[in-house]
Amino acid sequence: MTAIHIPDVAFSDNASQRTPCVLVLDGSASMSGEPIRELNRGLGDLEAELKNDPVAMSRVRLLIIRVGGHDEVEVISDWCDAIDFKAPAVVANGSTPLGRGMALALEKIQHQKTLFDSNGIPSTRPWIFLISDGQPTDPGWQALASSCRDAEAAKKVAVFPIGTSDADMSALAQFSTKPPRQLVGLQFRELFVWLSRSLQAASSAAPGVNIQLPATTGWEDNG
Amino acid sequence: MGRQRLDAESRDALQADAWKVVAASVCGPAHALAGEGCGDAFEWRSSEGWLIAAVCDGAGSASHGARGASLVARAVVDFLERNLVVLGSFGWDDSRAWATAAIEHARSVVAESAADAGMDLSAFDTTLLGVAIQSTTGAFFHVGDGVGIALSDGEWCGEAISSPENGEFVDQTFFVTRPGWDEHLRLTRIPAHTSLIALMTDGVSPFAMAPRLKGVDPKFFGPVTRFLAEADSELGRRALAETLSDSRIDPISGDDRTLFWAQRAVVRDV
Numbered sequence: 001m002t003a004i005h006i007p008d009v010a011f012s013d014n015a016s017q018r019t020p021c022v023l024v025l026d027g028s029a030s031m032s033g034e035p036i037r038e039l040n041r042g043l044g045d046l047e048a049e050l051k052n053d054p055v056a057m058s059r060v061r062l063l064i065i066r067v068g069g070h071d072e073v074e075v076i077s078d079w080c081d082a083i084d085f086k087a088p089a090v091v092a093n094g095s096t097p098l099g100r101g102m103a104l105a106l107e108k109i110q111h112q113k114t115l116f117d118s119n120g121i122p123s124t125r126p127w128i129f130l131i132s133d134g135q136p137t138d139p140g141w142q143a144l145a146s147s148c149r150d151a152e153a154a155k156k157v158a159v160f161p162i163g164t165s166d167a168d169m170s171a172l173a174q175f176s177t178k179p180p181r182q183l184v185g186l187q188f189r190e191l192f193v194w195l196s197r198s199l200q201a202a203s204s205a206a207p208g209v210n211i212q213l214p215a216t217t218g219w220e221d222n223g
Numbered sequence: 224m225g226r227q228r229l230d231a232e233s234r235d236a237l238q239a240d241a242w243k244v245v246a247a248s249v250c251g252p253a254h255a256l257a258g259e260g261c262g263d264a265f266e267w268r269s270s271e272g273w274l275i276a277a278v279c280d281g282a283g284s285a286s287h288g289a290r291g292a293s294l295v296a297r298a299v300v301d302f303l304e305r306n307l308v309v310l311g312s313f314g315w316d317d318s319r320a321w322a323t324a325a326i327e328h329a330r331s332v333v334a335e336s337a338a339d340a341g342m343d344l345s346a347f348d349t350t351l352l353g354v355a356i357q358s359t360t361g362a363f364f365h366v367g368d369g370v371g372i373a374l375s376d377g378e379w380c381g382e383a384i385s386s387p388e389n390g391e392f393v394d395q396t397f398f399v400t401r402p403g404w405d406e407h408l409r410l411t412r413i414p415a416h417t418s419l420i421a422l423m424t425d426g427v428s429p430f431a432m433a434p435r436l437k438g439v440d441p442k443f444f445g446p447v448t449r450f451l452a453e454a455d456s457e458l459g460r461r462a463l464a465e466t467l468s469d470s471r472i473d474p475i476s477g478d479d480r481t482l483f484w485a486q487r488a489v490v491r492d493v
Contacts, residue, residue: 004462005469006450010442013475015429017393054474120435122393155391202394 013058017122019203020061020079020112022105024098026132027068031092035133035164035186042188043087049196050082056196057083059203063108067101069094071138075104079112082199096134099141102148102159102175109157124202129195130161130175131188135168145174152177162191165221182221190218241488242274242420245451247464248481251426252473254283263424263481264292264349266300268308272357275303278422278483280369282348282398287340291333291347291400298329303355312359318410322364326351326399326408333400348398352385352422354413361413361420366404368396370428372439373417379445380438385411387425419448420485426478427467451484 025039043064050056062085064077076088109126116123128148136145151157161172161180172180183191197214216222250261262283267276277296281288302325307313313321333347340346350367363371368387375382388407389396397407413420421439423431433440447466451459467480 003465004458006446006462006466008446009466009469010446011430011469011471011475012440012442013429014432014434014440015475016434017429055477122389124394125392155395 015122017059017124017203018061018116019056019059019124019199020063020109020126021199022108022126022128023062023064024101024105024128024130025064025066025090026096026098026134027066027090027092027094028096028134028137029068029093030096030134030166031068031090033092035188036090036092038186038188039131040087040089042192043090045189046192046196047082047085047087049193050085050199053082053196053200053203056200056203057081060199061112063105063112064088065101065104065108066090067095067097068092071095071097071100073097073100073104075108079108095137096132097138097141098130098132098136098175099138099144102128102130103144106147106151106157125155126157127199127202128157128159130159130172131163131191132161132172133164133166135171142174148175149177181216184221187218194218241272242269242485243452243456243488244269244274244276244483244485245454245456245459245463246276246481246483247460247467249464249467249479251476251478251480254479260289261479262289262292263426263479264289264296265422265481265483266296267483267485268300268304269485270304271308273304273308273355274357274361274420274485275300275307275353275355276420276422276483276485277351277353278369278424278481279352280350280367280424280426280479280481282350285346285348287336287342287347288349290336291349294333294336294347295329295349295351295399298332299325299351299353302328303353307355312357313355315360315362315412318355318362318364318412319408321355322353322362322408322410323405325353325364326366326404330399330404344400345398348400350396350424351399352424354420354422356413356417356420359415361415361417363409363411363413365409365411366397366399366407368425369423370425370432370436371411371420371422372432373413374419374421374439375414375416376418378438379433379441382417383411383413384436384438385409386436387428418487420483422481422483424479424481426476426480427482429475430472431482447482447484448486452486
């Protein structure tokens with residue numbers, strides 16, 4: 001039976017839905033050397049993978065926060081669509097103010113959501129990935145971690161803490177209602193490929209469908 | 224719900240309002256790649272001036288979402304055909320009552336299947352978008368996402384639009400299979416002069432609807448309507464299914480795609 005196409009049909013993407021994602025990256029001194037090199041290579045992979053996906057490139061919005069230095073929390077890549085994303089170079093020095101980093105992530109997400117709403121742009125639930133090889137060093141981080149859990153419980157955000165083998169997993173666990181995940185070795189590149197594929201799934205997801213994340217084999221240590 | 228028989232004159236008059244219906248449901252690439260079947264389902268009847276239809280989108284997160292969609296679509300349409308067609312006409316004020324009764328019936332049908340499978344009703348999660356319309360009035364009834372739109376001749380802005388209800392975010396919606404579904408049941412009145420009805424799942428609305436759901440996108444809907452209006456039903460169905468399978472859609476939506484299209488053959492003054 002021959003195929004019959006309706007002639008002259010055009011398909012426009014009128015949904016314009018966005019998938020916001022914030023990465024909170026540990027740029028403290030303990031990440032110096034091979035870990036930070038692998039992390040940065042992973043960010044490059046994330047950029048390439050997202051730009052290679054026709055849905056994700058226009059729907060995923062990224063913001064990257066680095067924590068390090070003298071208890072510094074800085075946005076090293078502000079909100080942009082994946083198609084415009086340029087992987088930043090994360091430097092490693094100083095302390096690990098993860099609590100303030102996550103608080104800034106929540107603030108940025110709230111601001112972005114307000115902008116979406118005022119412009120009538122639908123969005124999927126934002127994701128925050130917290131990646132560290134250590135533990136929070138900022139005073140009062142526990143209260144800020146509690147805010148993250150509250151936001152997640154209220155379904156305002158999904159938080160994914162990920163630690164290397166040296167990370168304080170019990171501290172990372174306090175930032176999410178879900179258990180943290182542990183990286184195998186320095187498999188940052190595998191992690192970021194997984195992240196990009198997860199974002200691809202989220203950005204093309206239909207309303208009401210829980211995202212089926214790809215398997216984490218390749219980077220997660222399931223002990 | 225009360226019933227009355229139509230007298231012969233009313234029945235003949237209503238038959239003048241025949242509907243031409245073309246509908247298709249295809250598996251989106253996301254489900255096809257995963258080796259899963261289509262999670263959408265639709266069912267419709269057109270008789271004695273009535274058009275009754277339901278389009279359901281089974282939740283991908285539910286193990287039996289596709290089955291839930293199929294059961295709910297059929298049960299709702301069966302129920303309304305049995306009860307509305309013999310009623311002859313209905314007032315807008317009654318619409319919530321009959322939509323609620325139809326959904327309660329569908330939930331009882333799903334509950335039987337769930338009990339047989341030893342599962343909770345939520346394993347059959349599905350949305351529901353339906354329409355019941357005859358010569359004088361009509362209504363969309365809707366729980367969850369998808370879009371229903373009623374158009375008048377030559378117009379691409381909706382006379383009536385039943386929009387998706389999502390949670391705070393677009394990837395959250397509501398299901399008829401969950402407790403509290405009645406709080407999310409929305410009724411939208413359809414004007415009598417409506418000449419075209421479309422129901423679509425969220426795999427179709429991103430390209431079939433204009434931005435912000437202001438109406439349909441004429442670049443898609445114009446050619447589709449012109450073709451389906453001229454084609455016989457089988458040719459129309461095959462062409463619609465082929466069109467919904469077009470790979471150009473894949474970058475827009477990986478989800479299953481269902482479009483129900485119905486055009487009134489004769490529009491009468493009422």
